[in-house]
């Protein structure tokens with residue numbers, strides 16, 4: 001019998017897993033009924049429990065006695081992946097943290113499949129690491145060894161946008177030249193593919209893949225930039241010191257605005273430094289707010305509020321980032337123009353990446369029939385517009401924002417390993 005197989009989209013922000021099924025794939029419930037699992041893990045110091053997903057985030061916000069980790073996929077692209085990090089009274093390696101998440105996902109997959117699933121097609125960004133093929137290969141090798149350590153015997157990879165293309169292909173009834181745009185929490189990935197019902201039946205699809213490109217820009221970068229422009233100035237960022245021409249050091253604010261660095265600020269030494277900066281500041285009341293954040297471990301809660309504000313702007317013209325946890329009635333009023341202004345640089349990089357992808361495929365923009373949009377960050381109006389502007393004649397198709405990659409990986413798993 002063919003090994004039971006699955007597709008696994010381990011995302012920077014959200015993960016999904018799919019099983020091959022007739023006519024495509026089906027996503028597995030990973031947390032209650034939900035088929036997405038936020039890629040978050042919480043180590044509760046008082047109960048010594050390890051929580052995942054929404055439960056992890058809720059527990060952290062509920063009392064905060066512990067350590068929340070998000071966006072650990074991005075650690076695969078850095079030297080941190082060989083290091084460990086402090087929990088309450090022990091240390092844990094980043095590889096172990098990722099293994100805990102993958103093990104938890106595999107348990108749910110095994111449950112849904114009815115027996116242990118041996119083979120996995122893992123999604124991967126086109127580039128884990130920009131412009132560094134050896135480092136990129138290493139990131140994939142580390143992820144492969146982690147997948148093996150949680151019990152997958154056969155592990156192979158597929159580019160995330162190619163997976164999304166396979167999911168889209170199952171829905172169309174004529175041939176198309178499509179640009180697949182997958183903008184997630186950590187990376188922006190593009191593929192240009194020829195797809196269609198007849199091509200879908202071919203065993204070898206190499207000739208149908210015209211180009212793949214990707215960069216390390218995603219929703220967590222948008223959060224950071226929005227935070228630095230709209231929230232951090234309320235905590236002292238860019239504010240004046242008493243000495244002429246000096247502004248406050250920016251590193252505290254950049255760390256506080258960056259998901260993976262928030263914990264750096266909670267060190268006693270850092271708090272002592274900030275107390276010193278406050279003494280020399282022209283507006284010490286702003287640094288009182290910063291101290292409230294670091295002394296009460298409010299960094300992740302603040303980052304979640306910023307992310308919530310960004311998400312709200314996908315629907316509404318304006319919103320308020322609630323900062324009442326820092327100071328009663330404090331908030332940052334923001335509108336779409338503020339967000340667009342904060343993210344000009346990443347939007348331009350994303351558009352530039354599409355142009356490189358078109359060049360690699362040897363195509364003019366007018367040749368593209370369809371742009372298939374997936375990944376949560378394609379909901380940001382400025383990102384969506386930035387992509388569509390590069391191929392103005394193409395038709396935009398909105399994919400299953402959080403499910404397309406996982407479903408496409410499930411289709412690929414069925415093709416590579418067969419269905420049970």
Ligand SMILES: Nc1ncnc2c1ncn2[C@@H]1O[C@H](COP(=O)(O)OP(=O)(O)OP(=O)(O)O)[C@@H](O)[C@H]1O
Pocket residue numbers: 010011012013014015073160183184185186187188218219220307310311312314374375376377378379380401402
């Ligand atoms: N409605 C929305 N508007 C804007 N951004 C959104 C919306 N919903 C989710 N996001 C953002 O989308 C990102 C997550 O998208 P997604 O789940 O596709 O990423 P991922 O697959 O985990 O990441 P990656 O593929 O880069 O590893 C987050 O940054 C989140 O803030």
Ligand SMILES: [Mg+2]
Pocket residue numbers: 009011012160182184185375405
């Ligand atoms: Mg993704």
